Amino acid sequence: MSDTIPAPAxxxxxxxxxxxxxxxxxxxxxxxxxxxEGSSDAPSGAPFVTLISHPHPLGGGTMHNKVVYHAAKVFSSLGWPVLRFNFRGTGLSEGQHNGHAEFEDVRAGLDWLTAEYRKPIVAAGFSFGAAMGLKATIDYPGIAGFAALGLPTHAEGRDYSYKFLPSLTFPKLFLSGDRDQYAPADQLRTVAASASEPKQLALIPNADHFFVGQLEPMQAALRQWLQQTFLMTPNSGESAQ
Incomplete structure (x- = not known):
């Protein structure tokens, strides 16, 4: 077993x-x-909660997707509550796939987490889930950060630029493979450059859109960003306890 992701405490x-x-x-x-036990508040020592959105349903994406699952393990290894859900029309979720309105599904998840825990949210999404998740955070209170995994910049002959990125002032991670067929590295660099600070771009060597054979490096990059951005004691260089 890899020691990249330690077991929850x-x-x-x-x-x-x-x-x-x-x-x-x-x-x-x-x-x-x-x-x-018996408490609806986030666990002591876990100052954040997490929502992770899955890839495109028409491509077989669900909340059980491997990338989503392995990303969730990183967050849960910190002891943070992690919410996953199926978009409308997926699995046992009601409704029909829309392709644009799914950001409202993400907001339903954000609303639930806010009401249940009353803690800042570090959200994440993979592929379509990253696009819908980022859109859902526009003007949404309580977002502490967002990890966009495999954010698509070119698919089915269309380019995606995410013009709202400059308005998102919380920390952002753009994490993709350097061989992502739906996010050519140069295009992703341009998209990331358009985002406001703070932000970080991380490209996993030899990884495609689905991080095939590279899930552990993806986890390591995600965990490093979380630790450096949310778990470091200011001016100490040491992890907060």
Whole structure:
């Protein structure tokens, strides 16, 4: 077993339930982190909660996608509660795929986390989920950061520029493979350059869009960003306890 992602410090519970979404109920899974039994608050020592959105449903994307699952393991290894859900029309979620309105599904998840934990949210998304997740954070209070994994910049003959990125002032990670077929490295650099600070661009060598054979380097890059951005004691260079 790789030692890239350490085991959580305390037992965690996986909870299956439904969110109230704008197009009907949304199938969801919550890793509750190391929370105290009987408490709805985030666990002590876990100052953030997480929402991760999955890739395009028409390409087979669900909340059980390998990239989403392995990213969730990074967040849960910190003891943070992690929410995953299926977009409308996916799995047991109600409604029909739209392709544009799914950012409202993300907001339903953000609303649920806000009401349940009342903690800052470090959100993430993979591919289509990254695009919808970023859009959902526009003017949304309580977002502490966002990790965009495999953010598409070119797909099906179309280029994507994300003109709203300059308005997102929280920390952002753009994490992709340097051989991502849906985000050529030069295009992703241009998109990342358009974003406001703070931001970071990380390209995993020899990785494609789905990080095939490179999931552990993806996890390591994500974890490093989380530690440096959210878990370091200011001016000390040491992780907060």
């Amino acid at each position: 305390a037992p965690t519970t996986l909870r299956s339930f439904y969110l109230a979404g704008p197009a009907g109920r949304l199938e969801a899974l919550l890793n509750e982190g190391s929370s105290n």
